[in-house]
Amino acid sequence: MLQLNYIRENKDAVIERLAVKNFKDVDLVESLIQLDESRRKIQNESDAIAAEANAAAKQIGDLMRQGKKEEAEAVKSKSSGYKEQVKQLTDKLAQVEQELHDKLVQLPNLPHSSVPVGVSADDNEVVLSHGDVPTLAEGALAHWDLLTKYDIVDLELGVKITGAGFPVYKGKGARLQRALINFFLDQAAASGYEEVQVPTLVNEASAFATGQLPDKEGQMYHVGNDDLYLIPTAEVPVTNLYRDVIVKEEQFPIKHCAYTPCFRREAGSYGAHVRGLNRLHQFDKVETVQIVHPDKSYAILEEMSLYIQGLLQKLELPYRVLRLCGGDMGFTSALTYDMEVYSAAQGRWLEVSSVSNFETYQSNRLKVRFKNEDGKMQLAHTLNGSALALPRIVASILENNQTENGIRIPEALVPYTGFAYID
Incomplete structure (x- = not known):
């Protein structure tokens, strides 16, 4: 299958070459690019929350070692929702990646520049x-x-x-x-x-x-x-x-x-x-x-x-x-x-x-x-x-x-x- 990075960076060229194979569903290319943008946005959001959760866990550990139990509990309470947020984003990411895959495999290979234009x-x-x-x-x-x-x-x-x-x-x-x-x-x-x-x-x-x-x-x-x-x-x-x-x-x-x-x-x-x-x-x-x-x-x-x-x-x-x-x-x-x-x-x-x-x-x-x-x-x-x-x-x-x-x-x-x- 085609590489997603190439499609994203060369959209017009991809559409032009697909036309040589008489591929008509141009909207599929745009849909793939939009799905990829959604995927990257979700991934970045998930990574950011995971980073915050890791930082909170480290802070909780430091506070507990310093005997500051109340402060540690406050941080723990504040960060309690991180795990559920990451899970929700992970599930959403899996759905987007599956849709992205299902659409990507519908694209044929791009023809070489020497391939003649024709229908039969x-x-x-x-x-x-x-x-x-x-x-x-x-x-x-x-x-x-x-x-x-x-x-x-x-x-x-x-x-x-x-x-x-x-x-x-x-x-x-x-x-x-x-x-x-x-x-x-x-x-x-x-x-x-x-x-x-x-x-x-x-x-x-x-x-x-x-x-x-x-x-x-x-x-x-x-x-x-x-x-x-x-x-x-x-x-x-x-x-x-x-x-x-x-x-x-x-x-x-x-x-x-x-x-x-x-x-x-x-x-x-x-x-x-x-x-x-x-x-x-x-x-x-x-x-x-x-x-x-x-x-x-x-x-x-x-x-x-x-x-x-x-x-x-x-x-x-x-x-x-x-x-x-x-x-x-x-x-x-x-x-x-x-x-x-x-x-x-x-x-x-x-x-x-x-x-x-x-x-x-x-x-x-x-x-x-x-x-x-x-x-x-x-x-x-x-x-x-x-x-x-x-x-x-x-x-x-x-x-x-x-x-x-x-x-x-x-x-x-x-x-x-x-x-x-x-x-």
Whole structure:
């Protein structure tokens, strides 16, 4: 979440940047500032009364030691109301702080100055394109037909077991999934990411710390009896490894990768764009997370973008990079790049990765800090990137590599699959 001091000291700039994200509730910013003024006033009043109570207690002690019992009793009588006054102010302060917190978490992160103005995905900026869009032979199939033709993923069997959006991978389809996971993890390790295995269920504190709550509760599966959430991405548990941790500056950059299944309700998602593997409720993904020095975070964002592009190049997939506009960005992000691969059979671009810089938005919730050169505590910056999500990668590999001999496996994956074709 945003830092209150920054909002108070830069109100006009905050309102201006929030407008880029199409945030309309300008009154919320003013309300936060007024609540903060009330909070500080109550705190000062409480501190003053507490100081008077301490002074009275000292005076009473001195008088009693001097044998001036009557004078001590007079001071005690005069100061008898201090404790109740402090209690009342403490209760009032708690109420104001709770209201302040509830309002503060409603503000999205401020977008970086490079974020384009826009209201939807149509306004995103194409940063670069790489590779030639393949031309398929007449009669080429979309991936959902290829899944059935080669019997590698059974969508209907998943419906029987669980419901729509929970596919069953079979034979070479299952081996392709495992190959991609291992390939992505090995590539991450070679790039300096330490692999971790993390829980796929998280508590409310973890979901709040990375910004899934209170913004995305409707998109997460909730285990009611235990009040736990199935993770929508490994970003949540991995970043929470450092919740309430003071890291050392020399540890930067902290780099982790993790493979997990991911779970998203995707409520309200309908239509042809969600057919087949295009949008699932359960899918596999390798995630990369970095916790870094604030001075380096935007350079590292570019490095993470290049790293993910390198994976797409090794998979021989044509792709493009988008800088998301304010209206299409996530609640917690300051700047996001989306990577899209081209699906030749569907004739459209499919998002396969997002890499984002959250600046201090997550770390302020996480309380992940470090001591800077001046010895002062400072919030770190957090970043994450999908490297990569599997379903649409699989869809594009299947569609773009159709041949008379079957589906050709990208050369970089063959050592992992153990086969060069799905036939």
